[in-house]
Amino acid sequence: MFQRALVPGLVVLALFSISLLSFSPAVQAIDDSAKTDFKSSVKDVGGNDASSVPAIVKSAINILLYAAGTIAVIVIIIGSIRFVTSEGDPARANKGRDSVVFALIGLVLASVAYAIVNFVLGQF
Numbered sequence: 001m002f003q004r005a006l007v008p009g010l011v012v013l014a015l016f017s018i019s020l021l022s023f024s025p026a027v028q029a030i031d032d033s034a035k036t037d038f039k040s041s042v043k044d045v046g047g048n049d050a051s052s053v054p055a056i057v058k059s060a061i062n063i064l065l066y067a068a069g070t071i072a073v074i075v076i077i078i079g080s081i082r083f084v085t086s087e088g089d090p091a092r093a094n095k096g097r098d099s100v101v102f103a104l105i106g107l108v109l110a111s112v113a114y115a116i117v118n119f120v121l122g123q124f
Contacts (some may be wrong), residue, residue: 058121065117068110075103 079099086092 054121058117061117065110065114069107072103072107072110076100079103
């Protein structure tokens with residue numbers, strides 16, 4: 001029983017760690033270029049770039065949306081594993097399929113929310 005719960009937990013932990021490690025350089029590169037552009041535009045206007053409200057809100061919302069995307073991918077993987085290992089049991093197959101479908105819906109909503117937030121905050 002313990003091994004049955006331990007293996008999925010370790011798989012989730014490994015996938016989460018890998019996703020964080022692979023995501024960091026890309027996010028850092030995007031953030032560096034965005035910070036440079038943002039700082040130059042704010043300095044042109046004469047504002048303070050470090051404590052502007054839109055920048056803080058954008059950073060906080062982007063972090064939450066990255067976390068939601070990572071969680072959705074993990075749920076998709078877990079749901080896929082459940083579906084594949086259902087051994088013909090319709091209830092377990094439905095549970096796995098539902099997990100994948102709902103995680104995909106969540107991933108799409110997180111992507112749309114990311115686009116909307118960055119568009120709206122880009123206007124300020």
